[in-house]
Amino acid sequence: MKIATWNVNSIKARLPNVVAWLKKAAPDVALLQELKTVEDGFPFLELEELGYNCAVAGQKSYNGVAVLSKHPIEIETKVLPGNDSDEQARYLEAFTGGIRVASIYLPNGNPTPGEKFDYKLAWMARLIEHARGLMALDEAVILGGDYNVCPTDADVFDPAGWADDALCRPESRARFRELLWLGYTEAFRTLHPDAARAWSFWDYQRGAWQQDNGVRIDHLLLSPMAADRLVACEIDKGPRGQQKASDHTPVWCELED
DNA sequence: ATGCCCGGAACGTCCGGA
Numbered sequence: 001m002k003i004a005t006w007n008v009n010s011i012k013a014r015l016p017n018v019v020a021w022l023k024k025a026a027p028d029v030a031l032l033q034e035l036k037t038v039e040d041g042f043p044f045l046e047l048e049e050l051g052y053n054c055a056v057a058g059q060k061s062y063n064g065v066a067v068l069s070k071h072p073i074e075i076e077t078k079v080l081p082g083n084d085s086d087e088q089a090r091y092l093e094a095f096t097g098g099i100r101v102a103s104i105y106l107p108n109g110n111p112t113p114g115e116k117f118d119y120k121l122a123w124m125a126r127l128i129e130h131a132r133g134l135m136a137l138d139e140a141v142i143l144g145g146d147y148n149v150c151p152t153d154a155d156v157f158d159p160a161g162w163a164d165d166a167l168c169r170p171e172s173r174a175r176f177r178e179l180l181w182l183g184y185t186e187a188f189r190t191l192h193p194d195a196a197r198a199w200s201f202w203d204y205q206r207g208a209w210q211q212d213n214g215v216r217i218d219h220l221l222l223s224p225m226a227a228d229r230l231v232a233c234e235i236d237k238g239p240r241g242q243q244k245a246s247d248h249t250p251v252w253c254e255l256e257d
Numbered sequence: 258a259t260g261c262c263c264g265g266a267a268c269g270t271c272c273g274g275a
Contacts, residue, residue: 009274010264034274036265061265062273108275148275167275203275204262215275247263247275 004252031103035064059089082126104145109166141223
């Protein structure tokens with residue numbers, strides 16, 4: 001079973017790229033982020049034609065997450081618990097193909113310090129508490145998405161230059177580690193402990209892609225029941241080199257049946 | 258020191274992204 005995550009940076013602008021990649025990579029489950037549309041604007045027909053069921057938590061202009069699956073999808077929640085006044089579409093949790101998955105678009109948090117950074121840290125605290133509850137269920141769970149966190153300096157092309165960025169701040173990294181301490185396995189680094197310059201995002205600016213100046217911020221976190229089945233995890237750089245590319249590229253993992 | 262590059266909303270240019 002192949003599960004992928006990809007921040008597409010607008011599902012409408014990226015539809016040709018997404019369709020081409022789904023055909024080629026053929027994941028069983030795809031967790032998408034930054035749809036930048038309400039549910040009514042989501043291209044259900046085009047994706048269903050490829051054999052995918054689609055669950056969407058949409059928002060006008062910003063955010064928006066989806067779960068695509070070749071299996072039936074049962075939506076668990078379209079909001080991250082813990083703050084009823086939070087209207088940003090950044091979390092969708094569902095059952096599909098015998099596992100529980102969440103598509104996560106964690107807040108960026110820049111600039112630091114400030115309200116946006118406070119929102120990021122509060123959002124991460126809510127995610128930790130929810131993830132703690134999921135861990136107690138003893139299920140196969142994959143929390144995948146754009147975490148907007150570089151877990152260590154090995155996940156940034158220029159650690160010194162990014163030291164004060166919200167993606168690298170110690171407060172962000174500490175909360176990411178709290179997720180791991182709950183018992184979640186970050187699939188890519190676990191299978192590739194020494195991988196260098198393994199990025200999942202390259203800025204559109206400053207020729208970042210051409211110079212391979214990136215960061216690794218898209219992650220797949222697996223509960224023990226899922227991690228026990230983990231046999232592969234890779235970053236697919238192909239889509240980032242295409243015309244009209246998203247600034248993120250897909251990350252996928254394979255669970256044995 | 259600031260903007261560069263994108264998409265969305267809107268039709269001016271700004272906001273948000275990371």
